[in-house]
Amino acid sequence: MSRTALSGSELAGRLRDRDVSVAPxxxxxxxxxxxxxxxxxxxxxxxxxxxxGEAPGHIVGVxxxxxxxxxxxxxxxxxxxxxADRTVAVLAVDPSSKRSxxxxxxxxxxxxxxxxxxxGRFIRSMAARERVGGLAPATRAAAQVLxxxxxxxxxxxxxxGQSETEVAELADTVVVVVQPGAGDALQxxxxxxxxxxxxxxxxKADVGAAAQTTLGxxxxxxxxxxxxxxxxxxxxxxxxxxxxxxxxQALDDHxxxxxxxxxxxxxxxxxxxxDFISEYGAQGLRAVGGRRxxxxxxxxxxxxxxxxxxxxxLALQAGLDQxx
Amino acid sequence: xxxxxxxxxxxxxxxxxxxxxxxxHSTAQASNELYRTNLASGQTGLSVAFDLPxxxxxxxxxxxxxxxxxxxxxxxxHLGDMRALFDGIxxxxxxxxxxxxxxxxxxxxxxxxxxxxxxxxxxxxxGTTQNDILKxxxxxxxxxxxxxxxxxxxxxxxxxxxxxxxRWNPVNICSYHLQEAxxxxxxxxxxxxxxxxxxxxxxxxxxxxxxxxxxxxxxxxFVNAGVRFVEEHAxxxxxxxxxxxxxxxxxxxxxxxxxxxxxxxxxxxxxxTESQPENNVQRIVLETLAVTLGRNARARAVQLPAWNxxxxxxxxxxxxxxxxxxQVLAYETDLLEYPDIFEGSRVMEGLVDELVxxxxxELASIEQRGGAVQALSHMKAALVESNRGRLRRIExxxxxxxxxxxxxxxxxxxxxxxxASAFLTIDLAxxxxxIDALERWRAERNPNAVAEALxxxxxxxxxxxxxxxxxxxxxxxxVSTGEWAGTLRDVFGSYRAPTGVADAPPARGYAEIEQLxxxxxxxxxxxxxxxxxxxxxxxxxxxxxGAEQIALYARDAGIEVVYEGxxxxxxxxxxxxxxxxxxVVGLSILSGSHKVLVPQVVAALxxxxxxxxxxxxxxxxxxxxxxxxxxxxxxxxxxRDYELGAxxxxxxxxxVGGSQS
Ligand code: B12
Ligand SMILES: Nc1nc2c(ncn2[C@@H]2O[C@H](COP(=O)(O)OP(=O)(O)O)[C@@H](O)[C@H]2O)c(=O)[nH]1
Ligand SMILES: [Mg+2]
Numbered sequence: 003m004s005r006t007a008l009s010g011s012e013l014a015g016r017l018r019d020r021d022v023s024v025a026p027x028x029x030x031x032x033x034x035x036x037x038x039x040x041x042x043x044x045x046x047x048x049x050x051x052x053x054x055g056e057a058p059g060h061i062v063g064v065x066x067x068x069x070x071x072x073x074x075x076x077x078x079x080x081x082x083x084x085x086a087d088r089t090v091a092v093l094a095v096d097p098s099s100k101r102s103x104x105x106x107x108x109x110x111x112x113x114x115x116x117x118x119x120x121x122g123r124f125i126r127s128m129a130a131r132e133r134v135g136g137l138a139p140a141t142r143a144a145a146q147v148l149x150x151x152x153x154x155x156x157x158x159x160x161x162x163g164q165s166e167t168e169v170a171e172l173a174d175t176v177v178v179v180v181q182p183g184a185g186d187a188l189q190x191x192x193x194x195x196x197x198x199x200x201x202x203x204x205x206k207a208d209v210g211a212a213a214q215t216t217l218g219x220x221x222x223x224x225x226x227x228x229x230x231x232x233x234x235x236x237x238x239x240x241x242x243x244x245x246x247x248x249x250x251q252a253l254d255d256h257x258x259x260x261x262x263x264x265x266x267x268x269x270x271x272x273x274x275x276x277d278f279i280s281e282y283g284a285q286g287l288r289a290v291g292g293r294r295x296x297x298x299x300x301x302x303x304x305x306x307x308x309x310x311x312x313x314x315x316l317a318l319q320a321g322l323d324q325x326x
Numbered sequence: 327x328x329x330x331x332x333x334x335x336x337x338x339x340x341x342x343x344x345x346x347x348x349x350x351h352s353t354a355q356a357s358n359e360l361y362r363t364n365l366a367s368g369q370t371g372l373s374v375a376f377d378l379p380x381x382x383x384x385x386x387x388x389x390x391x392x393x394x395x396x397x398x399x400x401x402x403x404h405l406g407d408m409r410a411l412f413d414g415i416x417x418x419x420x421x422x423x424x425x426x427x428x429x430x431x432x433x434x435x436x437x438x439x440x441x442x443x444x445x446x447x448x449x450x451x452x453g454t455t456q457n458d459i460l461k462x463x464x465x466x467x468x469x470x471x472x473x474x475x476x477x478x479x480x481x482x483x484x485x486x487x488x489x490x491x492x493r494w495n496p497v498n499i500c501s502y503h504l505q506e507a508x509x510x511x512x513x514x515x516x517x518x519x520x521x522x523x524x525x526x527x528x529x530x531x532x533x534x535x536x537x538x539x540x541x542x543x544x545x546x547x548f549v550n551a552g553v554r555f556v557e558e559h560a561x562x563x564x565x566x567x568x569x570x571x572x573x574x575x576x577x578x579x580x581x582x583x584x585x586x587x588x589x590x591x592x593x594x595x596x597x598x599t600e601s602q603p604e605n606n607v608q609r610i611v612l613e614t615l616a617v618t619l620g621r622n623a624r625a626r627a628v629q630l631p632a633w634n635x636x637x638x639x640x641x642x643x644x645x646x647x648x649x650x651x652x653q654v655l656a657y658e659t660d661l662l663e664y665p666d667i668f669e670g671s672r673v674m675e676g677l678v679d680e681l682v683x684x685x686x687x688e689l690a691s692i693e694q695r696g697g698a699v700q701a702l703s704h705m706k707a708a709l710v711e712s713n714r715g716r717l718r719r720i721e722x723x724x725x726x727x728x729x730x731x732x733x734x735x736x737x738x739x740x741x742x743x744x745x746a747s748a749f750l751t752i753d754l755a756x757x758x759x760x761i762d763a764l765e766r767w768r769a770e771r772n773p774n775a776v777a778e779a780l781x782x783x784x785x786x787x788x789x790x791x792x793x794x795x796x797x798x799x800x801x802x803x804x805v806s807t808g809e810w811a812g813t814l815r816d817v818f819g820s821y822r823a824p825t826g827v828a829d830a831p832p833a834r835g836y837a838e839i840e841q842l843x844x845x846x847x848x849x850x851x852x853x854x855x856x857x858x859x860x861x862x863x864x865x866x867x868x869x870x871x872g873a874e875q876i877a878l879y880a881r882d883a884g885i886e887v888v889y890e891g892x893x894x895x896x897x898x899x900x901x902x903x904x905x906x907x908x909x910v911v912g913l914s915i916l917s918g919s920h921k922v923l924v925p926q927v928v929a930a931l932x933x934x935x936x937x938x939x940x941x942x943x944x945x946x947x948x949x950x951x952x953x954x955x956x957x958x959x960x961x962x963x964x965x966r967d968y969e970l971g972a973x974x975x976x977x978x979x980x981x982v983g984g985s986q987s
Contacts, residue, residue, distance in 0.1 A: 030907040034854035101832060102843050103856060104881035108828040111890035125905055129886050241819025
């Protein structure tokens, strides 16, 4: 191969110039275990301190049970965003990875639809490594750095119950998608087993009255929980589609309403803790005094520190050597 | 009534079934000549094969039609092509079967319009439009619109023909393609009946209640018969039992003639081999017995594949050989002289019972999911799983395939001695000629009439009215196939069928795959991240079996596989390869368009900066392999390479080698 891959710092420069065409190379780097040092360079070079603020893109987390219609819905949303000339990156975390380590990454086409995207639309399928719904550290890192160049970065994950928490560790706005007639998700919500999302979407509104009923139940449940800020919407993603533009608007509204930098800081710290645990395990966590201890350490760090450096700080405090 | 008639003999032999040859290629003119020759050599009906652009509603010249025009069937782009196709053939006498689904309403309209021009009333037209759209989503791949509006078109056609073209079979429910996509006998019966039910339910909403019996009676089947011919015969008897049960139960039909199962057949092709292809003749003969032996469940029409099925398209002589098989069976043997030879057979009764029970369970599970439309993903995944089991049994040697995994030694075959000429090759120049011809057609028609017809078509599509009158008007106005389908795509939207692979359970551990996993782990370590493979299907080709099984096997070996289903453009494949960061790109092409599509994909990949090695699988004649390799392809695989493990092992080696070069 004559072409040599761009280095971590070169990629950082391109992303800062909002060159979205380097997205594939960025992901290849972040997933590459043999290029950890370069990945570190990339992440550090795109930290808020260096950038002079938070990455401007809107990081949206979309989660819900398998088959509920997340990918199809994203396809419709991507079309709306592209029509408004916004650049979009989608990280589709696939649940299908098997014990073998193999995975069948089949979401892509539902999101991509019939059109060839062009450089303003980037879709990457990622296998959930350890467990269903679990986010790989590369996914969190990717969302953070792509938000430097893309207007919108979406992470699709599977699950109800725990994956919202993981998505909350990286997203500015968390969307939970539920089936029409699906009591389960709402039960989780009512029982407090699931964190209250920023937006609740009932999918497949075209299939009949069940969607409207579920929407009503969802609104009632949210009200009961005092979560009146959480908008609930029913959408249909199949042509002709319904509620898609409203959903795009609701996402923008949520972002406008929230304190962006504060939330970013919180997600960056939570994400760093998750990365730390996935790298150093329970032993590492004990060494920093458990979750509480880790959180104390994180809060003491400068808000300008990038996620990767936060993990290094934790490792340092734990007396664990972080050299790759 | 003179004397005692022996109960084991018929008073007079039965007439033979309808003998057909599935044919069509290159141009309407060339296909017309072929039909006339076939009719002259004793064939008694016509079976039209359309090319993929016609089947999926694209005009020659459309990006997706590249390399496919006139390739696997005849291109029909407008009324003029239909006139040429049936030139000199008396439509009032002919029984014409058209393998057409998504665009069935359109092709029937063209057929009716040609008949009208010749002063033939639609009432006398006889034939069949396949028009079983659900199995297109499950197995065959030539769909154009989403399931619900597709079924509405079907229902419109049925409602229309029952009134205006009463001798036409508007729908031919196909279990044939299900078996070709891996279905077991039980799945073949159950999925076909579930699909038929969805059609009938849709039609019920569009015809007067008292017509449902007539509708039921006009629905025929197109089935398969594999080489296990005893059980396959039982399958047809079981289908007849369940069809009658469905008619009586769900639709309240009581007229015995309306309740009788009528079916045509193409015998199994999936089991026909590239290695020692002469053995295919025995297989075809035995499979034909399955559908003719028992009088109570005998086929109405039979078409047979040819000995060179797995090599490429059959030539006229190859098809003639298959027709002669039927003629020997019908006219030389004593088959047609007896009543049903299985009546009272314990074995047959037992087999039928087994299949009926199995199919009932499967049907109940589909019903529970809300019917066939809702159960498409479930059925597709089940087919992929059955096919996987079949290939596994062949690879392990448990299922014997003579000449493939047993008895491999062979003397040189005179049949394939001259390589490339053992099958039909289509001149690529036809595509350009067809594009030019369409341009001329467009120049000569009345543009206002065309615009009006399309506007009316769009209006009707949005409304609840029957689509046929507006479609007929469009046919007469000179609208093209792509314009008709494009107008409906705009109204109905587009759709991608389920791929059936995403949720497949992991392979049960067997030694080869465990070994392969270690290789994949090692390769992934060397690459820095997990080995990632794109399995791509460029063009209009709907043959997905090979791609699905390669994708699944690779996944089970520990590879991250991106598979997006059929019908992608070279540009889409290149974009996926780039964005997904795959290490190897694997293409699967069986439609014969590899010489056009492979270079396009390779160029698109390199333009996008993707240097990953490319491998190609499918029906690739030996004579084309060198050209592909010279064009930058790393390896080519065909049906003879039945060991999936070996193919995936090659891919692993290639991924590591490729990254070092
Ligand atoms: C099964 C079948 C069908 C099924 C397909 C079901 C499905 N969903 O796949 C059905 C019945 C639907 C079908 C329909 C048609 N078929 Co067909 N079909 C076949 C048949 C009998 C077997 C193909 C098959 O599935 N084999 C089993 C799989 C596992 O093998 P395989 O795909 O070859 O894969 C192996 C290798 O090639 C390789 N490989 C394949 N892909 C890949 C990919 C990668 C990455 C790698 C590494 C390897 C690899 O690995 C596999 C391991 O063994 C062949 C003839 C034959 N016996 O080969 C005709 C054949 C391919 N069909 C043919 C035709 C013409 C059609 C139609 C177009 C007819 C028409 N005019 O309407 C239709 C339309 C289909 C469409 N939409 O495109 C022709 C193509 C002619 C040509 N190439 O010139 C053939 C060759 C028959 C013939 N002689 O006429 N068909
Ligand atoms: N009727 C209907 N079906 C939908 C809708 N969105 C998705 N689907 C179907 O639901 C299935 C699963 O969709 P997918 O987007 O893959 O779900 P995911 O697993 O949540 O990503 C597919 O068969 C879709 O066609 C919708 O809005 N209406
Ligand atoms: Mg999904």
